[in-house]
Amino acid sequence: MTGAVLRTLYLELRRDRGALIMAFVLPVVFFLVFAWIFAGTAGGNLRIRLVVADSIADDDTRALLAALAADASIEVVAETDPAAARALVRRGSADAGLVVRGALRNAEAGAPPPVLLLFDPTRGVAAAMLAGRIQRAYVQALPDVALGEVIAVLDARFLDLDPDQRTRLEVGLRALRQGTQPEQRDLFGALYEREAVIGNAESVNHIAYYAGAVAILFVLFSAVHGAITLLEDRDAGIVDRILAGPAGIRVLVDARFAFLTAQGFVQVLIIYLVAWVGYGVDLPGHLLGWTLTTVAVSLCAAGLALALVAACGSRRQAQTVSNVAILILSAVGGSMVPRFFMPPLLQDLGWLTPNTWGLEAYTGVFWRGDAPADLVLPIGLLLGAALGGLLLARALARRWEVV
Amino acid sequence: MTTAAPPPALLAVDDATRLFEGDTGLRGVSLSLRAGAVYGLLGPNGAGKTSIIRAICGRLALSAGRVQLDGRDPAADPEARRARGLVPQQLALHRDLTVRENLEVLGRLAGVSREAIADRVAWGLAWAGLEARAGDRTRTLSGGMQRRLNLVAGVLHEPRVLLLDEPTVGVDPDARLRVHALLEQLRDGGMAILLTTHDLDEAARLSDTLGFLVDGRLRAEGTLPELVHASFGTARHLEVVLEAAPEAPTVARLEALDLHASQDPSRWLGRQAGGMESLAGIEQALTASGARLRRVTLVEPGLREVFLQITGRELDR
Numbered sequence: 179m180t181g182a183v184l185r186t187l188y189l190e191l192r193r194d195r196g197a198l199i200m201a202f203v204l205p206v207v208f209f210l211v212f213a214w215i216f217a218g219t220a221g222g223n224l225r226i227r228l229v230v231a232d233s234i235a236d237d238d239t240r241a242l243l244a245a246l247a248a249d250a251s252i253e254v255v256a257e258t259d260p261a262a263a264r265a266l267v268r269r270g271s272a273d274a275g276l277v278v279r280g281a282l283r284n285a286e287a288g289a290p291p292p293v294l295l296l297f298d299p300t301r302g303v304a305a306a307m308l309a310g311r312i313q314r315a316y317v318q319a320l321p322d323v324a325l326g327e328v329i330a331v332l333d334a335r336f337l338d339l340d341p342d343q344r345t346r347l348e349v350g351l352r353a354l355r356q357g358t359q360p361e362q363r364d365l366f367g368a369l370y371e372r373e374a375v376i377g378n379a380e381s382v383n384h385i386a387y388y389a390g391a392v393a394i395l396f397v398l399f400s401a402v403h404g405a406i407t408l409l410e411d412r413d414a415g416i417v418d419r420i421l422a423g424p425a426g427i428r429v430l431v432d433a434r435f436a437f438l439t440a441q442g443f444v445q446v447l448i449i450y451l452v453a454w455v456g457y458g459v460d461l462p463g464h465l466l467g468w469t470l471t472t473v474a475v476s477l478c479a480a481g482l483a484l485a486l487v488a489a490c491g492s493r494r495q496a497q498t499v500s501n502v503a504i505l506i507l508s509a510v511g512g513s514m515v516p517r518f519f520m521p522p523l524l525q526d527l528g529w530l531t532p533n534t535w536g537l538e539a540y541t542g543v544f545w546r547g548d549a550p551a552d553l554v555l556p557i558g559l560l561l562g563a564a565l566g567g568l569l570l571a572r573a574l575a576r577r578w579e580v581v
Numbered sequence: 582m583t584t585a586a587p588p589p590a591l592l593a594v595d596d597a598t599r600l601f602e603g604d605t606g607l608r609g610v611s612l613s614l615r616a617g618a619v620y621g622l623l624g625p626n627g628a629g630k631t632s633i634i635r636a637i638c639g640r641l642a643l644s645a646g647r648v649q650l651d652g653r654d655p656a657a658d659p660e661a662r663r664a665r666g667l668v669p670q671q672l673a674l675h676r677d678l679t680v681r682e683n684l685e686v687l688g689r690l691a692g693v694s695r696e697a698i699a700d701r702v703a704w705g706l707a708w709a710g711l712e713a714r715a716g717d718r719t720r721t722l723s724g725g726m727q728r729r730l731n732l733v734a735g736v737l738h739e740p741r742v743l744l745l746d747e748p749t750v751g752v753d754p755d756a757r758l759r760v761h762a763l764l765e766q767l768r769d770g771g772m773a774i775l776l777t778t779h780d781l782d783e784a785a786r787l788s789d790t791l792g793f794l795v796d797g798r799l800r801a802e803g804t805l806p807e808l809v810h811a812s813f814g815t816a817r818h819l820e821v822v823l824e825a826a827p828e829a830p831t832v833a834r835l836e837a838l839d840l841h842a843s844q845d846p847s848r849w850l851g852r853q854a855g856g857m858e859s860l861a862g863i864e865q866a867l868t869a870s871g872a873r874l875r876r877v878t879l880v881e882p883g884l885r886e887v888f889l890q891i892t893g894r895e896l897d898r
Contacts, residue, residue: 182689185682193677193718299642331646373882415673419735422638422667424659474603580642581635 179425183433185408191441197403201445205396212388213457226304226311229256230274231263232535234292238282238320242332245315246276250314252311260294267296273304276312279367322351354444383545389453390540391513394475394533395504396449397442402500403484405571412578427579431488431571435480440475459544467543470550473562475536481567482532488574507531535559589652591664591773592742592841593618596646597636600797607632608797609646614742614790618765619774623781623888629797630777631670634744637775638667643894650742663692668746672727673734675722680711680730683719684737691738698757705733707761732763736772745769745776749783761787776857781884793882795892808887816852817879818886821861824873834870838863843893850889853879 192195228246232239247254255272256263263275275296282292293312297305329347333339339347408430411417421427450536452466453459461468486503490496508514510524511533517525528534539556542548590613607629614620624630635641636646638654639656647654653661672684684702694700706712709729714722717732728749748764749757757780764787778784784791785805794804801808819840826846827835840851843883853859857879864877870883870889880886889895 179690182686186678189682190675190677217754415669415671416675417669418638418640418669418880419673419687420690422662422665423738424662425690426691429690580640 179429180436183430184437187404187434187437190407191404200403201396201400201441202448205392206450206452207443208396209389209392209452212392213385213453216432218316224252227253227255227263227271228308229258229266229275229296229473229529230254231258231260231275231277233260233277233279233298234281235278235279238323239278241319242278242282242312243276246311249311249315253309255277256551264296267298270298271506273301274308274310275300282316282320283326284302314521320355322355324352324542326351331336376400384444385453385457386459386514386544387537387541389449389459390537390544391508391516393446393449393472394479394511395508395513397475397493398480398483398504398507398532399500400445400477401438401442402487402504404520405434405480405483405487406493406496408434408487409490413493414552417578419581420581427571427575429576431484435477435484435568435571437475439448442479442558443472446472458534464543464547467548467550467553468540469534469541470553471543471560474539474557474564475532477561477564478532478535478567479572481564483567484571485574488571504578508533510534512537532560532563535563583619590614590636590649591651592775593649593652594633594637595649596649597633597643598645599636599641599643605629605647605798607636607641607643610794610797610799611646612792612799612802614773616741616773617768617771618789619768619776621784622775622777622794623779623784623791623884624777624855625892625894626795630794630796632797633747633794634667634746634777635776637742637744638665641649656846663738664741666691666735666738666743667868668732668735668743668745669749670784671751674719674727674729674730677718679716679718681706681715683730687734688737691734691740693738701737702741705737707764709733710759714875723756725752727753728756728760731762732760736767741771741773743772743774747778748776748818749778749780757783760834781888785884793891794889801887801891805884805887808838808884809882812887812890813852813882815881816854818882818890819853820876820878820880820889821849821863821867822849822875822877823849824875827872831867831870832871834867834872838866841893843889845894847875850893852890 184434191201230243230246232243243254246252258266260279263277265270265273267275277294277296278292279294280289280292285292295305295308295312297308333344405451409415411420411430417427417430418448420430450459450461450472454461484532485501486500490499508531511517511528511531512520513533517528517534518536519529535556539553539560542556546552592612592614594610594612597607597610600608605627610633612620612622612628612633622630622633623881632641636643637646637650649655650661650664655661655665660825664729678686680704681702684705685698688698688705689695690702706715710733711726711730711733714726719727722730732745732748738891745764749760752760761783764774766777768787772789776784776787789803790802791808793808801811803811819838821835821840823831824847827849835849838851840849842848843850853863860877860879864874867874867877882890885895
């Protein structure tokens with residue numbers, strides 16, 4: 179009897195183009211969009227569109243702005259006055275603005291900083307990146323100014339240089355200013371060096387993350403869509419017909435659980451195959467962990483979808499409730515924005531969602547190279563939710579059996 | 582000389598009781614059905630017809646009474662459940678599956694074995710005249726064909742008791758006649774059939790026994806002649822329809838003629854032993870009382886008249 183229900187669900191899915199697209203095409207499209215976005219951002223290709231307003235326009239400020247313009251991550255889109263720079267940033271025509279309003283050397287005590295950074299709070303990341311680039315350009319383009327300020331502090335507070343020492347320093351700083359070779363100007367050794375602790379490039383990690391994020395989101399949506407056939411069969415009288423015979427409601431619920439699990443597995447498989455072939459996500463190298471996680475994710479989605487649908491009185495109610503629930507779970511759980519970008523409270527709340535459990539397992543597999551034993555917590559939570567959902571769905575559906 | 586004992590009832594409902602909010606439900610309904618017989622259950626909307634079918638299907642928990650199928654409790658005996666087939670009022674079919682696929686999956690779920698399903702489906706397609714459409718999706722079938730498919734899906738597992746809830750609702754007269762012919766074949770083959778319907782002609786044509794369910798109670802039961810005799814004896818059905826609800830003098834006159842009001846206060850019903858010649862006297866007496874008559878009819882009683890006499894209202898269509 180279970181086979182008859184499975185066959186029905188398979189045939190109905192195969193003949194429902196909308197459901198097929200929703201289940202197997204839309205997730206891939208979504209994933210490709212995310213992959214496109216994150217392959218670019220994580221690959222170091224971000225460029226800040228900068229508008230500059232140089233009210234001083236002396237050799238120092240021109241040198242600073244030239245150093246910034248030479249930075250590959252900055253595109254100077256306009257050079258104008260401060261008011262126009264503000265307007266361009268406000269309109270979004272530039273990501274940030276830089277106003278040079280004072281001389282960069284020999285500033286008077288108590289004067290405001292010579293450089294003013296203009297930014298749109300909704301693009302705070304651009305301002306933070308630009309601040310770092312300005313510091314670097316300042317040290318590289320005007321090393322004598324940077325070093326001279328340090329020496330001035332040392333002289334005033336700690337060393338009390340004599341006139342001869344001061345003269346020699348001025349000569350040295352002048353020579354430094356006139357130096358033309360980069361190595362002559364590169365006084366400060368690098369403070370840090372970068373080392374990736376995981377073999378993948380960052381872009382591949384992000385794509386692996388979004389493969390899981392998109393997969394879980396759509397497995398949940400498709401599971402609900404499939405579970406709603408239970409309500410459709412009830413409303414059409416098919417459940418009445420079946421329950422008049424030897425089959426009970428449990429056959430209808432359990433068969434759907436099996437079908438939706440298989441459907442979810444295939445959905446995730448397709449997305450990861452695309453991620454593997456198109457973006458180099460190492461699926462074959464993580465097959466065991468991926469399989470365990472995907473089975474658990476699919477079981478969980480099937481169980482939760484059936485419980486949610488069985489709790490609802492009508493198809494419309496089920497669709498409304500499930501859409502809201504899945505969108506909230508996915509937002510909090512990291513299917514839309516990675517959890518590490520979220521405030522701590524939201525990150526903690528994420529642990530209440532299946533999206534987080536699945537994503538923790540997938541990132542464990544693909545980022546950290548976790549062994550199956552390391553995945554016990556997220557996979558255990560997924561399986562627990564799957565079992566709980568199935569049992570709840572059975573219990574709730576019993577009310578249709580006998581009233 | 583001994584007489585043969587009547588065959589045992591395949592379906593026995595004893596004192597089935599279950600009340601819902603709003604005081605609807607079943608109030609001690611008892612009925613029985615033997616092999617090769619059709620029981621037509623008539624009643625207005627909300628009378629409890631679907632409730633009794635749900636009770637027989639084990640879907641309605643009874644607060645009192647019991648249901649037995651072939652002498653067994655279907656709630657406790659899976660074999661008893663296999664003896665039961667349901668044809669719901671809705672077209673309980675998978676509309677995106679083909680005719681054959683529907684029969685295959687619904688037959689399997691009804692208990693037809695894997696080995697037997699192909700033969701049973703072939704039989705069902707031939708029996709219902711759907712062979713030519715076997716590979717077509719169900720949604721492309723006409724209403725009448727879908728009704729036939731709905732019926733076949735309910736009998737594929739060869740139930741001994743078939744429950745039919747409004748089996749011809751919404752179909753044209755030709756399609757209805759085809760369904761009736763199929764039901765008569767099932768009855769002649771020994772199947773016991775419980776039929777709920779709003780269609781008096783359908784009930785009269787198909788049923789051996791008729792039951793009138795009103796407000797959860799079985800108000801009358803019997804063959805059509807038995808019901809007519811019980812309600813009318815040798816009299817005819819007299820019906821007086823007024824232009825408006827009558828004033829007191831007219832009410833007194835109507836009651837003197839042994840008429841009683843139906844649910845519609847302008848419509849009065851009764852029995853009249855006399856022939857058509859008596860109508861003139863009745864009309865004269867009522868007009869004299871101030872009544873404004875729309876019509877006065879005297880007809881040989883049939884199922885409609887019995888239903889009117891017992892329930893005081895027409896059967897909703």
